[in-house]
Amino acid sequence: xxxxxxxxxxxxxxxxxxxxxxxxxxxxxxxxxxxxxxxxxxxxxxxxxxxxxxxxxxxxxxxxxxxxxxxxxxxxxxxxxxxxxxxxxxxxxxxxxxxxxxxxxxxxxxxxxxxxxxxxxxxxxxxxxxxxxxxxxxxxxxxxxxxxxxxxxxxxxxxxxxxxxxxxxxxxxxxxxxxxxxxxxxxxxxxxxxxxxxx
Amino acid sequence: xxxxxxxxxxxxxxxxxxxxxxxxxxxxxxxxxxxxxxxxxxxxxxxxxxxxxxxxxxxxxxxxxxxxxxxxxxxxxxxxxxxxxxxxxxxxxxxxxxxxxxxxxxxxxxx
Numbered sequence: 001x002x003x004x005x006x007x008x009x010x011x012x013x014x015x016x017x018x019x020x021x022x023x024x025x026x027x028x029x030x031x032x033x034x035x036x037x038x039x040x041x042x043x044x045x046x047x048x049x050x051x052x053x054x055x056x057x058x059x060x061x062x063x064x065x066x067x068x069x070x071x072x073x074x075x076x077x078x079x080x081x082x083x084x085x086x087x088x089x090x091x092x093x094x095x096x097x098x099x100x101x102x103x104x105x106x107x108x109x110x111x112x113x114x115x116x117x118x119x120x121x122x123x124x125x126x127x128x129x130x131x132x133x134x135x136x137x138x139x140x141x142x143x144x145x146x147x148x149x150x151x152x153x154x155x156x157x158x159x160x161x162x163x164x165x166x167x168x169x170x171x172x173x174x175x176x177x178x179x180x181x182x183x184x185x186x187x188x189x190x191x192x193x194x195x196x197x198x199x
Numbered sequence: 200x201x202x203x204x205x206x207x208x209x210x211x212x213x214x215x216x217x218x219x220x221x222x223x224x225x226x227x228x229x230x231x232x233x234x235x236x237x238x239x240x241x242x243x244x245x246x247x248x249x250x251x252x253x254x255x256x257x258x259x260x261x262x263x264x265x266x267x268x269x270x271x272x273x274x275x276x277x278x279x280x281x282x283x284x285x286x287x288x289x290x291x292x293x294x295x296x297x298x299x300x301x302x303x304x305x306x307x308x309x310x
Contacts, residue, residue, distance in 0.1 A: 031286030
């Protein structure tokens with residue numbers, strides 16, 4: 001405890017718990033995000049199969065295509081931890097590569113989602129069509145917005161690295177960005193299982 | 200740019216992370232779990248109840264692996280686990296409560 005108080009005295013970001021406020025803040029934020037997405041997922045499941053007109057999920061969801069995009073997002077999480085590991089050992093060449101590649105995979109996921117949404121609208125499913133359309137677009141749309149925010153954050157970290165303003169002393173910044181990125185990945189693991197895979 | 204440069208005590212924000220080899224192993228396990236999860240959909244004659252249970256188990260495993268290893272909760276201070284798992288339980292309760300309110304069950308039918 002004495003060491004933690006000493007650390008807190010030297011660094012304004014370290015509290016009496018010995019943890020960095022920024023990291024604790026991010027975990028608390030992710031906890032609140034769990035409840036946000038929990039509400040949207042619960043609403044989707046509550047209205048599942050209750051639309052009085054089509055199209056319904058079994059007529060419209062493209063599981064092979066979404067499986068590819070889910071795999072892309074899952075593997076972007078691997079690249080994110082590789083970026084963090086590279087920054088920790090001050091290997092900024094690979095740090096930059098992995099940060100950029102994580103953003104590219106994230107952008108790829110968003111691209112898949114834009115294609116999917118556009119395709120669904122052409123097939124006659126919009127936000128106003130039926131209960132499935134409104135709950136599906138709101139849930140996956142909010143997730144897509146989160147991914148887009150994550151891509152912008154990753155590109156900002158990459159740009160700082162390119163400009164030489166990010167190194168191993170900024171490990172915590174990359175770690176916090178990574179926490180957010182992994183969170184959007186685990187939310188998609190849940191959405192993919194509950195909305196796309198469960199019949 | 201940052202007033203904390205060089206001032207972060209290593210023990211102050213994390214207690215060590217997994218190695219790159221561990222990250223790669225976890226990624227391989229995640230890929231295998233995803234392949235099984237999707238492959239189960241195409242198994243002819245698979246009972247619906249079994250399929251739902253399998254998808255829920257594999258989804259939970261993937262979720263736990265990412266949180267434990269990629270998000271480092273396995274290695275970090277337990278307070279962070281409490282900060283995340285507490286709201287996660289509440290979120291799960293919210294989902295179950297909303298589903299129960301609308302009699303929308305994954306494995307049961309309205310009697």
